[in-house]
Amino acid sequence: MALAQISRRNFMQQSALWAAAFAGGGMAGMATAQAAREKELNILCWEGYNSAQVLDPFRSSRGATVKAESLTNDPTMINRLRAGETNIWDLINVNNPWARKIMLPEKLIKPLDRAKFEPFFNSMMPEFKAPYKWAMDDSGEQLIGIAQRFGPYSFVVNTDKVSRATAEDQGWNLWNDPANAGKYGILESDDWNVFCLCCIAGFDPFKVHNDEEVAKFTETAKRVFKGAKLVGDIATMNQALVAGEIDFHLTGGTYSASPARADGHPEIRGITPKSGPLAGGKGGIAWIEITSVVNNPQVSPLAEDFLAYVQAPDVAHTVAFAEGTYNPVTQMGNPECFKLFSKEQLDAIQWDSLAEEMARSAEYDIVPDYDKLLDIMTAAKREASGG
Amino acid sequence: MSPGFRNALPVMLFLLAGFAAPLIAVTWFSFMPPRTFAFTGTPTLENYETIFQSTSYISFLWSLALAALTVVLLALIAYPVAYGLVRVFGKWSMLATLLFTIPLFVSENIRLYGWVLFLIKNGVMLGTLKTYFGIQAESILFTLPAIVLGMVYVYLPFMLFPMTLGISMVPQDTRDAATDLGASRWQVFREVELPLSLPGIMIGCLLTFVLAVGAIAEAKVLGGQQIIPITHDIEIAFTYSQNWPLGAALSVLLMLVVGALVVLVLRRFDLDVLLGRR
Numbered sequence: 001m002a003l004a005q006i007s008r009r010n011f012m013q014q015s016a017l018w019a020a021a022f023a024g025g026g027m028a029g030m031a032t033a034q035a036a037r038e039k040e041l042n043i044l045c046w047e048g049y050n051s052a053q054v055l056d057p058f059r060s061s062r063g064a065t066v067k068a069e070s071l072t073n074d075p076t077m078i079n080r081l082r083a084g085e086t087n088i089w090d091l092i093n094v095n096n097p098w099a100r101k102i103m104l105p106e107k108l109i110k111p112l113d114r115a116k117f118e119p120f121f122n123s124m125m126p127e128f129k130a131p132y133k134w135a136m137d138d139s140g141e142q143l144i145g146i147a148q149r150f151g152p153y154s155f156v157v158n159t160d161k162v163s164r165a166t167a168e169d170q171g172w173n174l175w176n177d178p179a180n181a182g183k184y185g186i187l188e189s190d191d192w193n194v195f196c197l198c199c200i201a202g203f204d205p206f207k208v209h210n211d212e213e214v215a216k217f218t219e220t221a222k223r224v225f226k227g228a229k230l231v232g233d234i235a236t237m238n239q240a241l242v243a244g245e246i247d248f249h250l251t252g253g254t255y256s257a258s259p260a261r262a263d264g265h266p267e268i269r270g271i272t273p274k275s276g277p278l279a280g281g282k283g284g285i286a287w288i289e290i291t292s293v294v295n296n297p298q299v300s301p302l303a304e305d306f307l308a309y310v311q312a313p314d315v316a317h318t319v320a321f322a323e324g325t326y327n328p329v330t331q332m333g334n335p336e337c338f339k340l341f342s343k344e345q346l347d348a349i350q351w352d353s354l355a356e357e358m359a360r361s362a363e364y365d366i367v368p369d370y371d372k373l374l375d376i377m378t379a380a381k382r383e384a385s386g387g
Numbered sequence: 388m389s390p391g392f393r394n395a396l397p398v399m400l401f402l403l404a405g406f407a408a409p410l411i412a413v414t415w416f417s418f419m420p421p422r423t424f425a426f427t428g429t430p431t432l433e434n435y436e437t438i439f440q441s442t443s444y445i446s447f448l449w450s451l452a453l454a455a456l457t458v459v460l461l462a463l464i465a466y467p468v469a470y471g472l473v474r475v476f477g478k479w480s481m482l483a484t485l486l487f488t489i490p491l492f493v494s495e496n497i498r499l500y501g502w503v504l505f506l507i508k509n510g511v512m513l514g515t516l517k518t519y520f521g522i523q524a525e526s527i528l529f530t531l532p533a534i535v536l537g538m539v540y541v542y543l544p545f546m547l548f549p550m551t552l553g554i555s556m557v558p559q560d561t562r563d564a565a566t567d568l569g570a571s572r573w574q575v576f577r578e579v580e581l582p583l584s585l586p587g588i589m590i591g592c593l594l595t596f597v598l599a600v601g602a603i604a605e606a607k608v609l610g611g612q613q614i615i616p617i618t619h620d621i622e623i624a625f626t627y628s629q630n631w632p633l634g635a636a637l638s639v640l641l642m643l644v645v646g647a648l649v650v651l652v653l654r655r656f657d658l659d660v661l662l663g664r665r
Contacts, residue, residue: 073626073627075627075629076626076627076629079424079629082424083424083425185611188607188612190623190627191627228611229529229611230529230611230612230613231611231612231613232607232608232611232612235500236503236608236611239503239507240507240529240611243507243508243509243510244508244509245507245508245526245528245529371422371628371630374627374628375628378620378623378627378628379441379442381612381615382442382443382445382446382615382620383442383445384613385445385446385449385613385614385615
């Protein structure tokens, strides 16, 4: 029997051979993995781009392995790149200010071929025509990303309880009215909650704040969290609005309200206040996603390919209505893309008021003293605990 | 090198790499400067200072209090059920065990969202009461009782099964002997069954406490974050705050507090003695 012939000595020899073979095989595998970046793409993104509806056609047409990881806040994604993951990811999809103000200066992303990608902007909605500010570097020379999904994002009301007109007129003061304590929720979106609390406190979030403003912020954060009926995710907010547990909730807009609207609840509506403390007296805040190519030493050639792929009208429409949340896309400026949206879909993303809401919104920006304000808010939330 | 040591070496290395290394990494990270992402910074106590100067104690107290309350409630609820499974239900106890086990196959979050649908205003419970019986009641969702309900529900099997084992370890002969010697049913329970099933009860309590101190989903989903347990503070530090060293320091403190409590309990109740090995 073969087994009986294995002596202790030749067992060791055979083991060594096997080990060598495995090691060799492993290395051969690694070499293949490097070569296979031609057929491999890794995307770090907000949810939607990681959905099968968006990725599967790309996978099958390119015979590529596409991995996408979705996260729900920008700083986490940026810090993943800062922590050395630039050699993993090929594309990063975050909100507008990060590419231009942080990622390009820190060399976390690299510029795109302007001649190849700028024409895409020309078929977008008018406000995104090239050169589009957030897709360019500070000098206005380099194209650093592509814009697709966007939307106003301030707060959401159940219009059966608070009319749209009242909400738009009263704006952030809804949270300053003591009678509203216990009637509202707060979406667990801590970076945006910092912006909104600044607005409730009556000053622009996107600047350095003086001591007086920080004190006002502290007081506002304590009061607003104390009065909240609940804090939770988008599904919980929509459910609580529909069930009547709450009448409105902080931080929200098309992005968060659209799933409920698409599900037959048009009374759930994102609101952009008519006026507020933001630059130019604007009342709300809007986000625009910019997708950029990561400064990966071995970036996949599929990265730019994917950026071009999502521009096609049918794919852009799929991105707008990918699983999770539903959002307007810049490509709706292209009639070929726009005609793919049904009336119900346009209702879900509040197309009727989109233009005026965007006009009333300041664009999302970086809060210079974000860390300090976030710590204050986290403490306020904790101190409201059990109250 | 003794053969015993040599044979144990692979397992020891595995434990070192898989169990000790992450704990050491977290501990080391807790001494790194705030809001940094590398292991190479100059060690500092700043994160611990921040925690002791902050209101983090509120979260610690909530976590410990909720876990303690869960353990007490579960001990009271699970003991009769465990007793029934071992002594009363007979052939039905298999079915009952199965019913208690099946929910474990469903993700905790999904089960908790199920409770949300059940408890929410106009939901399964309140909606039914309103529609069919005309009873208007306030929902307990997003309140402390809802969190406790969720924790008791989620951790029930972890208390129940060690207890069942503990009770089943009490020999029938011992109970019979006690009865023959004239003990009343209460005396048999009080003086024979309860002490002899104590190992199961203790293991159940410890297991449930340690798991419940780490609970986060109940307070988030059923409690609407009305209470922020320490685990949630840790999560915020690692995500929105992007302050990994602070999160690591909070984790180390939690491990120390829970570790100290477990050691205290184990010193009071030596499991080996309880299990009759010594």
